[in-house]
Amino acid sequence: MNNSYTDLVNQTFNFPQEGFDVKDSYLHFNGLDLKALIAKYGTPMKLTYLPKIGMQIKKAKKMFANAIKKHKYEGEYNYCYCTKSSHFSFIVEEALKNDIHLETSYAYDIEIIKKLYDRKKITKDTFIICNGYKQKTYTSRIANLLNTGFKNVIPILDNREELQHYKKTVKGPFKLGIRVAAEEEPTFPFYTSRLGFRARDVLEFYVDKIEGNEERFQLKMLHIFLNKGIKDDIYYWSELNKVINLYCQLKKICPELDSINIGGGFPIKHSLGFEYDYQFMINEIVGNIKKACKKNNVPMPHIFTEFGSYTVGESMAHIYSVIGQKVQNDREIWYMIDSSFITTLPDTWGIGEKFLMLPVNKWDQEYQRVVLGGITCDSHDYYDSEEHINEVFLPKITNGEPLYVGFFHTGAYQDQISGYGGIKHCLIPSPKHIIVGHDKNGKLVDWVYAKEQSAQSMLKILGY
8 A cells, every 4th residue: 555645646636736746755836846935034934925926916917818819899898906815916917917906905005006116016007806894994995096097096996985085085087987886695694795885876876976067077987895705606697697787777877887896806715625617717708898888788797806816825834843843642642833823824713614625745655644833822823724635634753853834825915814924922033934936037036025024023022
């Protein structure tokens, strides 16, 4: 019987896969020699591989182009990156190399937009889709962009009162969007999203507050956001068709309306067993919109998407060392890592998210079932199951080189939720952050973006 970790993976999945390969019992991530990076920088380590961002964007653009050609679709496609997934300049600027647009969520995002314009990363023609429930600090910054010539800034109205802020502060004509409140999945404790207008109120609001004011402001976009993302099930198609049909109704009385924004993104790979037919879903979305428009005899809208996790998620990995083994009873073997899941991968703790986990080394060793434990004193600081199975298997620890464990495709939201720097649970420091990208000559290089957090930086925040 074959019992090495390599055998386990080969018996369970088709391997190697895009982004993952093993050479001489060491894992490579997007062609990167993780062993060499660990030898150079140590663990714990956050690793960002920038070229993956462009690869994801190009892939989505090509698939939408295929669908538009297949269906002879008459609208255009616009790819937006939602900054809330990761606000870092090196992420956003890498994404912007691929001729995309941006979506914002809060007032401070607008300050990022200004910096990007100053650096000539965007122009005043770039679409800036402004989402969220907006306080005055947000609406006033949006108005400032509009008043300084950013002609494709589109505030997405979340409620009836929001329009009044722009009417008072925006000097010239401007574009608007309306967010349609989606029905939530049956697993939610409430029925309807807190964000956006009830679908049945949109037509009335347009007639009462927008129609007849076209010289001042025009309704250009309908927006829907689904938490679960784009998935092939009854819930998704029902909600999408709801906003498509609303577009067709509105278009008949609002000729300026020309875009649908299908918020909620594609899933990303969190297991080697991941299967998702992206092209099929895009074909169906484009086909459904065209079919409804033809049936209602209205022009087809431009399609906007807001991909956050899909854009940046697969570009990052977290790598830890196993620093100890503990056998606590007859069934449970604990591998203790040199960091914390709560502080570095908060989604594993907060919403039970599963990331793609693989050992970096010892693929030729026998494997065993384990539970991974973080080094905080919190009983919830553990990881005990992968997405494809309710268990974790890793190579046995032998003398010699420590076991290194990687969590992959962790690039979306984890730093935003845990807070980059700052104070961490049990004062566990943030790991060093390594970036791999191309230099001006196109050569792949790596560098330290942030060192491991120091005790002094924490003590200063705490007032010591």
